Amino acid sequence: MPSTHTEFSFRTAHDCGSARVGWFTTPHGEVETPAFMPVATHGVVRGLSMEEVRAAGGQMLLANAYHLYLRPGDMMIRALGGLHAFTRWNGPMLTDSGGFQVFSLAKLRTVTEEGVTFRSHLDGSMHEYTPEHVMRIERNIGADVIMQLDELIAGQAEFADSCAAMERSLRWLDRCRVEFDRIGREGRAPTADHLGADDLAPPPQTLFPIVQGGIHAELRRASARGILERGDWAGVAIGGLSVGEAKPDLHAMLEVCDAELPRRVPRYLMGVGFPDDLIEGVRRGIDLFDCVAPTRMGRDGTVFTPDGKVQVRKSSHRTDRRPLVEGCDCACCAQYDRAYLRHLFASDEMLGLRLVALHNVAFLNGIMRDARRALVAGEFATWSADWLARYRG
Amino acid sequence: MPSTHTEFSFRTAHDCGSARVGWFTTPHGEVETPAFMPVATHGVVRGLSMEEVRAAGGQMLLANAYHLYLRPGDMMIRALGGLHAFTRWNGPMLTDSGGFQVFSLAKLRTVTEEGVTFRSHLDGSMHEYTPEHVMRIERNIGADVIMQLDELIAGQAEFADSCAAMERSLRWLDRCRVEFDRIGREGRAPTADHLGADDLAPPPQTLFPIVQGGIHAELRRASARGILERGDWAGVAIGGLSVGEAKPDLHAMLEVCDAELPRRVPRYLMGVGFPDDLIEGVRRGIDLFDCVAPTRMGRDGTVFTPDGKVQVRKSSHRTDRRPLVEGCDCACCAQYDRAYLRHLFASDEMLGLRLVALHNVAFLNGIMRDARRALVAGEFATWSADWLARYRG
Numbered sequence: 085m086p087s088t089h090t091e092f093s094f095r096t097a098h099d100c101g102s103a104r105v106g107w108f109t110t111p112h113g114e115v116e117t118p119a120f121m122p123v124a125t126h127g128v129v130r131g132l133s134m135e136e137v138r139a140a141g142g143q144m145l146l147a148n149a150y151h152l153y154l155r156p157g158d159m160m161i162r163a164l165g166g167l168h169a170f171t172r173w174n175g176p177m178l179t180d181s182g183g184f185q186v187f188s189l190a191k192l193r194t195v196t197e198e199g200v201t202f203r204s205h206l207d208g209s210m211h212e213y214t215p216e217h218v219m220r221i222e223r224n225i226g227a228d229v230i231m232q233l234d235e236l237i238a239g240q241a242e243f244a245d246s247c248a249a250m251e252r253s254l255r256w257l258d259r260c261r262v263e264f265d266r267i268g269r270e271g272r273a274p275t276a277d278h279l280g281a282d283d284l285a286p287p288p289q290t291l292f293p294i295v296q297g298g299i300h301a302e303l304r305r306a307s308a309r310g311i312l313e314r315g316d317w318a319g320v321a322i323g324g325l326s327v328g329e330a331k332p333d334l335h336a337m338l339e340v341c342d343a344e345l346p347r348r349v350p351r352y353l354m355g356v357g358f359p360d361d362l363i364e365g366v367r368r369g370i371d372l373f374d375c376v377a378p379t380r381m382g383r384d385g386t387v388f389t390p391d392g393k394v395q396v397r398k399s400s401h402r403t404d405r406r407p408l409v410e411g412c413d414c415a416c417c418a419q420y421d422r423a424y425l426r427h428l429f430a431s432d433e434m435l436g437l438r439l440v441a442l443h444n445v446a447f448l449n450g451i452m453r454d455a456r457r458a459l460v461a462g463e464f465a466t467w468s469a470d471w472l473a474r475y476r477g
Numbered sequence: 478m479p480s481t482h483t484e485f486s487f488r489t490a491h492d493c494g495s496a497r498v499g500w501f502t503t504p505h506g507e508v509e510t511p512a513f514m515p516v517a518t519h520g521v522v523r524g525l526s527m528e529e530v531r532a533a534g535g536q537m538l539l540a541n542a543y544h545l546y547l548r549p550g551d552m553m554i555r556a557l558g559g560l561h562a563f564t565r566w567n568g569p570m571l572t573d574s575g576g577f578q579v580f581s582l583a584k585l586r587t588v589t590e591e592g593v594t595f596r597s598h599l600d601g602s603m604h605e606y607t608p609e610h611v612m613r614i615e616r617n618i619g620a621d622v623i624m625q626l627d628e629l630i631a632g633q634a635e636f637a638d639s640c641a642a643m644e645r646s647l648r649w650l651d652r653c654r655v656e657f658d659r660i661g662r663e664g665r666a667p668t669a670d671h672l673g674a675d676d677l678a679p680p681p682q683t684l685f686p687i688v689q690g691g692i693h694a695e696l697r698r699a700s701a702r703g704i705l706e707r708g709d710w711a712g713v714a715i716g717g718l719s720v721g722e723a724k725p726d727l728h729a730m731l732e733v734c735d736a737e738l739p740r741r742v743p744r745y746l747m748g749v750g751f752p753d754d755l756i757e758g759v760r761r762g763i764d765l766f767d768c769v770a771p772t773r774m775g776r777d778g779t780v781f782t783p784d785g786k787v788q789v790r791k792s793s794h795r796t797d798r799r800p801l802v803e804g805c806d807c808a809c810c811a812q813y814d815r816a817y818l819r820h821l822f823a824s825d826e827m828l829g830l831r832l833v834a835l836h837n838v839a840f841l842n843g844i845m846r847d848a849r850r851a852l853v854a855g856e857f858a859t860w861s862a863d864w865l866a867r868y869r870g
Binding site: 126127128130131132133134135151155156160163164170171172402403405415419420423424427428430431433434435437438439 | 519520521525526527528544548549553556557563564565795798808812813816820823824826827828830831832
């Protein structure tokens with residue numbers, strides 16, 4: 085067990101089926117789960133200040149190692165004191181390895197057993213992403229939780245392709261873990277850019293493995309077992325879902341993972357989701373989520389409400405004095421009405437984007453808070469059924 | 478004297494030459510002058526929430542009748558409770574007539590003695606802007622201070638053109654005043670769009686005349702005298718400056734106006750300015766300013782500092798852990814450093830624009846606050862000389 089695990093712990097209570105309340109302790113504080121992690125791809129939740137994210141109920145942020153490696157550079161972030169000091173987010177943080185971005189954004193991609201070579205989507209420069217390199221990057225960036233490099237394939241890939249990628253991801257996990265531990269023992273490489281006093285010792289971090297296997301139950305099981313055979317983890321992620329598969333397939337895979345994964349560690353469902361996806365995930369034992377939807381949709385004027393999505397640009401809102409959601413305690417709903425928000429969008433005023441993104445982030449955080457309350461009160465089954473019926477009704 | 482003047486008053490103290498501290502009372506509260514008015518063209522200070530503007534020291538906002546007339550419409554704003562209710566800014570507000578926008582943005586403009594006809598820059602629709610129509614629009618929008626319609630010409634126009642426009646602006650002032658008073662007595666026109674209970678009585682407002690005359694001292698004097706002959710005003714604006722003329726010309730015109738205008742009313746210098754322009758204006762007896770510079774430049778990454786302008790995008794800021802301005806108490810400087818702000822701009826993250834705009838607004842408000850303090854302390858002459866020397870040094 086890597087020594088850094090002592091900085092991370094998880095306890096749970098109030099189980100209702102697979103759902104539970106949890107407390108995930110990290111070097112930067114505790115996360116009450118189930119929790120949604122707002123996405124700060126470039127070290128910023130798009131459009132929002134860190135104070136706003138905190139006030140909107142954000143507990144733990146996700147940043148992206150691919151983007152930060154390319155700009156401003158992992159060495160630069162390290163020289164500036166690490167991701168927390170750089171962004172002024174003092175709470176828990178996680179970096180995704182950027183594997184997804186390498187497979188979706190980068191150009192001229194070549195995947196071998198060694199790793200991935202690709203051209204930057206920013207300037208066309210060539211880069212190599214190996215498990216070892218990714219660990220060095222994520223160790224430099226310095227988030228609390230760092231993700232392994234895994235191989236991504238199309239969401240609905242055939243069994244053979246899914247199997248090969250899943251098995252390679254396990255081999256890459258081994259290499260990630262070796263390099264993660266080596267850096268923990270031997271320290272990080274000295275920086276070459278003379279940015280001042282250098283701290284060779286990485287901060288306490290933990291490495292999360294990622295269950296892969298597409299929509300094939302047998303592969304998901306094999307992946308989970310392979311991960312658990314490799315030792316102890318402070319948390320386990322489930323990847324490669326919410327990439328186009330049908331909802332029943334997503335739910336089936338979550339149920340397979342739920343049965344395989346130990347309940348003593350948090351389970352993190354990557355890239356999910358929408359309001360109903362969060363509740364379906366909690367029901368199936370998921371503790372952590374992340375998704376760009378609240379900010380991306382917010383920029384388009386799409387608003388999460390308990391009755392489904394609402395488009396604030398619609399002309400019917402021209403004279404609508406109601407907040408986006410009655411009773412919502414977010415800074416947008418506390419202050420502004422739909423008529424004004426629609427005007428901001430019609431006038432291309434960025435405050436509109438900000439306010440709807442803020443509402444959407446607060447809304448997802450609010451669902452998770454309400455789910456925790458319902459679990460504590462022993463009312464989760466009813467609460468979640470009612471919530472989903474209203475949202476989908 | 479229109480009855481609404483009783484809702485407006487101005488008292489001054491701590492004179493230093495032409496400079497003074499003032500308190501401008503409006504139906505929505507008091508403005509301590511000299512004061513910079515952040516510009517909320519579409520009813521929003523670009524990128525900033527009203528809470529942020531307030532926290533950055535904003536006292537009185539300026540919105541634009543041309544833009545709001547076109548979108549969402551003055552009748553719509555009235556139906557939504559007026560500009561204060563619409564925008565959630567509870568403090569004093571002013572609307573510019575939009576004359577400047579008609580002369581700079583609108584297409585196929587035709588100016589006659591009756592008024593201006595033009596095509597909307599948004600959808601090409603035809604509109605007519607007469608003094609009477611502008612009064613109806615500004616009465617519907619409902620700001621505390623509303624500006625007359627004036628005729629704008631090129632900043633460096635010849636004497637004859639400047640004279641003709643100045644004289645027409647006086648005739649339009651007469652028509653504005655007649656219509657302003659008529660609406661005060663008879664009420665506003667009923668709305669046609671059935672948006673609910675209608676309030677025919679306009680809120681208490683006051684009409685500011687605008688001194689014109691280009692860079693011709695004789696015309697400025699004639700304009701000021703023409704305005705004052707027409708009766709009593711709760712404040713007087715100076716327009717048509719900071720449109721390309723040389724700084725000495727600007728300063729000379731301010732000195733001419735300073736000598737002509739009564740000291741018992743606030744003087745508002747329209748469209749000015751930059752940090753040094755504010756101080757030069759205060760020295761010459763100006764009490765109120767507005768300018769889009771802090772937000773427009775902020776969007777480009779240009780930062781106001783006591784040592785002049787700084788471009789936050791510069792690569793020298795990559796590793797700069799300093800705030801934009803040491804000791805600045807704005808929300809940007811209190812929290813974020815230049816390295817992070819540069820990263821936000823490099824990554825096209827709108828939080829960067831927001832934060833620099835916020836800093837710039839706070840910076841101009843801070844200059845005005847410091848000017849007031851220096852006046853109260855009897856140190857304005859030294860303070861302003863030192864401030865300008867450092868800024869320009």
